[in-house]
Amino acid sequence: MPDAQSAEAAIRGWCPTAWRPMAAGDGLLVRVRPPLGRLSVAQATELGEASRRHGNGLIDLTNRAALQIRGVTGQSHRPLLEQLGALGLTDPDPAREARRNFVLAPDWCAGDDTESIAQELLARIDDLPELPAKVGIAIDTGPAPVLTQVPADFRFERGESGDLLLRAESHARGTPTSIETAARDLIALTRWFLETGGATSGRMARHNLPLPQTPTIAPASPRSFQQLLAQASGPFHGLPFGQLDADSLAAMAGRHGVTALRLTPWRGLILEGGTTSPGHAATDPLLRVDACPGAPACPQASVTTRDLATRLAPLVDGSLHVSGCAKGCARPTPADIVLTGRQGRFDLARKAGAGSPPDQTGLTSHQILALFGSP
Ligand code: SF4
Known part of the structure; x- marks a missing residue:
């Protein structure tokens, strides 16, 4: 169960890492960011085993393509860290681990610009x-950006004419960069962010100051997730709510032909080298739905979330977010329909984020299902 360290971690707004876990209703939550967003077959199998041995065997895939091992205790955290370190999945230095907050376009290939920039940043992490x-x-330096809707503050992308650019969030254009200077340019831009009060702003999108260099290049029109999958190195394995467990991880890694698993920010993995997947298809409406674990897994929640989200998924046109409370962990951006738990019932808002002023308040699950035409 959560200990003194986790009590500190329960502060709202906390962002867990492997070294600084967060308290959830089912124990500590340990976030793992596999380098380059890829797990070898052996790493996937061992990570699943570690989640069972040191946690409760449940694992989340986040909207930044990281994994979260659930149900870890104060006693099992240290041995889990040692095992993750031995697998090459965490950095032995907590400060370096916290800096590895990268998400890669999951169709990168060995030696391409996405991989080269990531490797250079890992080498210069200090x-x-x-x-x-x-x-x-x-x-995100494929032929066109694909991570545009994925939360990030600084983005490497490509312009229409193929030029590499570095773009700060909320700016329509970026500044030119190159493979040789990408790491240096990012380090300079992040230092500027801090020197001009970024620690107070918290996020680049809230940091309303002129950039140190005038941005000149617009990124190419984004690719869709389906376009990326058409060119991917294996089939997509969709996971409703990004939820998996030790057994399903081992089963995916053990499928015929699979050489590695690529983590994506779209509620699923790419089975590199595989030919078929028994997971949910990328078009399944359930994969469009965001819902945090809710009660009883999270102490902030007064409602269960995922049963309702599963039943509503085929009934709601557009995006749906079911949130256990106003914090809205599962989706930082507005959804067409958002249901926010409050005192055991739900508030409903349209085209809004969790906790936004509601159109209707105090609804039961039954009333919500009826509202969307469930018999
Ligand atoms: S949004 Fe969900 S997971 Fe986040 S604090 Fe609220 S109930 Fe917990």
């Missing part, structure tokens, strides 16, 4: 400043 916990870097 030169990156310590940024606010939620600040992330998207490395």
Whole structure:
């Protein structure tokens, strides 16, 4: 159960890492960011085993393509860290681990620009400043950006004419960069962010100051997730709510032909080298739904969330977010329909984020299902 360390971690807005876990209703939550967003077959199998041995065997895939091992205790945290370190999945230095907040376009290939920039940043991780916990870097240099809707503060992308650019969130254009200077340019931009009060702003999107260099290049029109999957190195394995467990991880890694698992920010993994997947298809409406674990897993929640989200998924046109409370962990951006738990019931808002002023209040699950046409 949560200990003194986790009590500190329960502060709202906390962003867990492997070294600084967060308290949830089912124990500590340990976030793992596999380097380059890829797990070898052996790493996937061992990570699943570690989640069972040191946690409760449940694992989340986050919207930044990280994994969260659930149900860890104060006693099992240290041995779990040692095992993750031995697998090459965490950095032995907590400060370096916290700086590895990268998400890569999951169709990167060995030697391409996305992989090269990520490797260079990992090699120069000590030169990156310590940024606010939620600040992330998207490395997205395929033919056109695909991570545009994925939360990030600084993005490597490509313009229409193929030029590499570095773009700060909320700015329509970026500044030119190159493979040789990408790491240096990012380090300089993140240092500027901190020197101009970024620690107070918290996120680049709230940091309303002129950039140190005038941005000149617009990114190419984004690719869709389906376009990426059409070119991917294996089939997509969709996971409703990004939820998996030790057994399903081992089963995916053990499928015929699979050489590795690529983590994606779209509630699923790519089975690299595989030919078929028994997971949910990318078009399944259930994968469009965001719902945090809710009660009883999270102490902030007064409602269960995922049963209702599963039943509503085929009934709601557009995006749906079911949130256990106003914090809205599962989705930082507005949804067409958002249901926010409050005192055992739900508030409903349209085109809004969790906790926004509601259109209707105090609804039961039954009333909500009826509202959307469930018999
Ligand atoms: S949004 Fe969900 S997971 Fe986040 S604090 Fe609230 S109930 Fe917990």
